[in-house]
Amino acid sequence: MHPAAWAALGPLLWACGLALRGGMLYPRESPSRERKELHGLWSFRADFSENRQRGFEQRWYRSPLRESGPTLDMPVPSSFNDVGQDRQLRSFVGWVWYEREVTLPQRWTQDLGTRVVLRIGSAHYYAIVWVNGVHVVEHEGGHLPFEADISKLVQSGLTTQTAAGPVSDFYTLPVGIRTIEVTEHQFLINGKPFYFHGVNKHEDADIRGRGFDWALLVKDFNLLRWLGANAFRTSHYPYAEEVLQLCDRYGIVVIDESPGVGIVLAQSYGNQSLQHHLEVMGELVRRDKNHPAVVMWSVANEPASFLPPAGYYFKTLIAHTKALDPSRPVTFVTNSNYEADLGAPYVDVICVNSYYSWYHDYGHLEVIPLQLATQFENWYRTYQKPIIQSEYGAGAIPGFHQDPPVMFSEEYQKALLQQYHMVLDEKRKNYVVGELVWNFADFMTDQAPQRVMGNKKGIFTRQRQPKAAAFLLRERYWRLANDTWRPPAAGRSQCPEGGLFHV
Ligand code: BDP
Numbered sequence: 001m002h003p004a005a006w007a008a009l010g011p012l013l014w015a016c017g018l019a020l021r022g023g024m025l026y027p028r029e030s031p032s033r034e035r036k037e038l039h040g041l042w043s044f045r046a047d048f049s050e051n052r053q054r055g056f057e058q059r060w061y062r063s064p065l066r067e068s069g070p071t072l073d074m075p076v077p078s079s080f081n082d083v084g085q086d087r088q089l090r091s092f093v094g095w096v097w098y099e100r101e102v103t104l105p106q107r108w109t110q111d112l113g114t115r116v117v118l119r120i121g122s123a124h125y126y127a128i129v130w131v132n133g134v135h136v137v138e139h140e141g142g143h144l145p146f147e148a149d150i151s152k153l154v155q156s157g158l159t160t161q162t163a164a165g166p167v168s169d170f171y172t173l174p175v176g177i178r179t180i181e182v183t184e185h186q187f188l189i190n191g192k193p194f195y196f197h198g199v200n201k202h203e204d205a206d207i208r209g210r211g212f213d214w215a216l217l218v219k220d221f222n223l224l225r226w227l228g229a230n231a232f233r234t235s236h237y238p239y240a241e242e243v244l245q246l247c248d249r250y251g252i253v254v255i256d257e258s259p260g261v262g263i264v265l266a267q268s269y270g271n272q273s274l275q276h277h278l279e280v281m282g283e284l285v286r287r288d289k290n291h292p293a294v295v296m297w298s299v300a301n302e303p304a305s306f307l308p309p310a311g312y313y314f315k316t317l318i319a320h321t322k323a324l325d326p327s328r329p330v331t332f333v334t335n336s337n338y339e340a341d342l343g344a345p346y347v348d349v350i351c352v353n354s355y356y357s358w359y360h361d362y363g364h365l366e367v368i369p370l371q372l373a374t375q376f377e378n379w380y381r382t383y384q385k386p387i388i389q390s391e392y393g394a395g396a397i398p399g400f401h402q403d404p405p406v407m408f409s410e411e412y413q414k415a416l417l418q419q420y421h422m423v424l425d426e427k428r429k430n431y432v433v434g435e436l437v438w439n440f441a442d443f444m445t446d447q448a449p450q451r452v453m454g455n456k457k458g459i460f461t462r463q464r465q466p467k468a469a470a471f472l473l474r475e476r477y478w479r480l481a482n483d484t485w486r487p488p489a490a491g492r493s494q495c496p497e498g499g500l501f502h503v
Contacts, residue, residue: 044074079209176292196434198231228477247293260300314343353391393438
């Protein structure tokens with residue numbers, strides 16, 4: 001087991017009258033279900049000990065955290081790395097401990113017919129949970145929810161059984177009905193060709209880091225609408241469920257990506273990894289299958305899909321995902337050479353990333369048309385599958401201006417996108433079915449020479465203000481929306497005003 005930080009993001013307790021079977025439904029209140037949010041200030045300690053094991057050796061889970069040493073106040077949800085001023089904590093890798101004391105409503109603890117479930121929205125990357133010092137659940141992988149039935153723990157000491165009359169459980173689930181189909185050159189939603197014009201995102205913002213935030217979410221959706229975007233990819237991990245709920249309501253189409261990023265070494269393709277990856281796909285599909293906005297699963301981003309074990313790995317992974325959900329196409333996002341990619345034979349849609357004139361041929365915008373057209377032609381000739389340009393972009397530091405354009409100026413970012421757009425406009429007449437710019441907003445990264453206080457390929461800043469490229473894309477996306485949108489054949493759309501995705 002690798003030591004890893006764990007940060008509780010979005011935990012809540014909820015009680016309901018009936019046991020849940022099968023899927024993992026988002027906790028909604030109903031006449032039979034109550035929920036208690038555990039968001040807020042938690043006690044926190046990072047284990048800075050040499051082996052990162054002191055917390056286990058001294059059993060910090062046995063008594064209140066404050067009794068075993070100093071604690072910090074830590075907001076949940078948030079990234080502990082981003083909120084502090086401590087350099088060590090900013091880059092800390094190892095176990096961190098979060099604790100919260102909770103008082104439960106009496107009914108939950110006194111009524112033995114009530115089931116009490118502790119649910120963690122997500123915790124990165126390995127989480128162990130104790131309730132009253134008792135180990136209740138572990139979860140590996142981050143990003144996805146997990147839960148533990150803690151009824152027995154919180155109701156212990158009670159022996160009298162309450163009358164077991166008939167129990168009614170109520171759960172409301174908003175639904176949307178639509179079909180998806182992939183042909184040799186089209187992506188069809190409800191039988192009509194769909195063109196993805198959108199973005200790649202990250203769950204990231206100033207101060208809070210990766211923590212879920214309603215204000216940020218609504219701001220981002222307002223910006224997506226401003227932009228005329230109709231789609232995004234959850235690069236490079238599943239996003240909070242609340243994000244998908246808004247996508248359903250606003251008519252934003254989603255390519256839902258697993259956390260399978262960084263599969264670049266031969267040993268990443270071992271059985272243990274594959275097994276875990278299969279489990280994660282199970283968790284992801286189980287969580288998100290009811291969202292009509294999700295139109296395709298992406299099992300990975302930029303794996304070394306040219307390595308020999310990649311063929312078997314992706315064949316197995318994609319077949320497994322299709323078996324879990326036969327109703328949606330499956331892909332992974334590639335940056336491998338079309339001739340060498342061993343996973344591509346198994347995907348429904350080719351999703352390709354390229355950074356012409358950014359990571360190669362620096363400054364030579366003129367190479368893009370030929371290189372990009374060749375990229376598309378090679379992939380299509382080889383596979384006869386629709387293609388999405390799943391990433392392309394350039395870094396720009398807001399306020400840097402230079403003409404003729406040079407790298408990192410707003411002009412260069414804009415000019416690079418324009419070069420891509422010329423080719424996309426040509427190829428979308430045939431088999432290119434989408435374009436997702438990298439990235440919606442600037443985001444924080446590890447330090448590296450190609451990063452300037454994070455990744456600056458956003459068309460918005462990390463504070464969600466537009467760079468010049470945002471205006472370019474806005475004009476383009478609304479034009480594409482008008483060009484490619486087809487009114488529903490019959491009946492009125494159920495989508496809220498402004499939704500581009502009419503089901
Ligand atoms: C792509 C990756 C993405 C990076 C991007 C970049 O998929 O996660 O942020 O490059 O370097 O290859 O900007």
